[in-house]
Amino acid sequence: MGKSKFTEVITGIYQFQGISNFYLVQDSESFVVDTGLPGKAGQLENCLNTLGKNPEDIGVIVLTHHHFDHTGSLNKIEQLTKAKIAAHKDDWPYVSGEKGDDGPFIMKPFTKLMNLIYNIKPVKTDMILEDGDKIANYTVIHTPGHTPGSICLYNPINKVLFVGDNMSYSNGVLNSPSGRLLPDPVNYKKSMEKLGKLDVETILTGHGEAVTTDANKLIEEFINH
Numbered sequence: 001m002g003k004s005k006f007t008e009v010i011t012g013i014y015q016f017q018g019i020s021n022f023y024l025v026q027d028s029e030s031f032v033v034d035t036g037l038p039g040k041a042g043q044l045e046n047c048l049n050t051l052g053k054n055p056e057d058i059g060v061i062v063l064t065h066h067h068f069d070h071t072g073s074l075n076k077i078e079q080l081t082k083a084k085i086a087a088h089k090d091d092w093p094y095v096s097g098e099k100g101d102d103g104p105f106i107m108k109p110f111t112k113l114m115n116l117i118y119n120i121k122p123v124k125t126d127m128i129l130e131d132g133d134k135i136a137n138y139t140v141i142h143t144p145g146h147t148p149g150s151i152c153l154y155n156p157i158n159k160v161l162f163v164g165d166n167m168s169y170s171n172g173v174l175n176s177p178s179g180r181l182l183p184d185p186v187n188y189k190k191s192m193e194k195l196g197k198l199d200v201e202t203i204l205t206g207h208g209e210a211v212t213t214d215a216n217k218l219i220e221e222f223i224n225h
């Protein structure tokens with residue numbers, strides 16, 4: 001296996017698995033979804049080398065939300081690809097460092113330490129996303145709840161849905177964030193109901209496994225349970 005820590009989950013979508021997952025998507029435009037913890041840029045570089053792709057072919061780094069486990073390698077991946085950084089307008093103040101919420105309470109000391117070790121700097125958000133915006137064939141769906149500016153990305157052509165931390169999948173069940181990881185349960189419920197209207201075949205999560213069968217049924221059960 002060497003350093004090849006990536007899997008083509010479905011055609012043209014490469015998943016980098018870890019404590020948090022991130023993705024390379026080859027669509028009408030190539031883009032990255034999230035960046036994982038610090039120290040992950042090499043995995044993306046290695047994947048691009050294997051595919052014979054130039055890092056600068058990547059146009060956009062899309063953040064599903066601002067939490068550190070999804071933005072840890074943002075600086076390095078931005079340097080590697082020179083891509084624009086896209087985040088929802090309600091999360092970008094946290095991404096840019098203008099507002100100081102390092103994410104889940106339990107992560108705070110760890111975040112501070114990692115910022116120090118990896119010399120992570122605040123970033124400028126280049127693309128401020130809103131509900132309905134498009135990235136290649138993917139539509140941005142604003143799904144506040146886990147964070148104010150959490151988003152999902154949905155492609156009606158291949159029926160892929162990126163959910164970030166809105167849902168995780170394990171033991172055949174979709175799970176919602178809970179406790180401190182769900183500061184706004186009222187909006188979260190509304191957000192998840194939006195997803196129930198979509199025709200989905202593949203769910204790609206920020207944590208845990210991908211859903212590749214019975215996605216619509218699982219979402220329906222998730223919303224109605």
Ligand SMILES: [Zn+2]
Pocket residue numbers: 065067146165
């Ligand atoms: Zn999160």
Ligand SMILES: [Zn+2]
Pocket residue numbers: 020067069070165206207
């Ligand atoms: Zn996360």
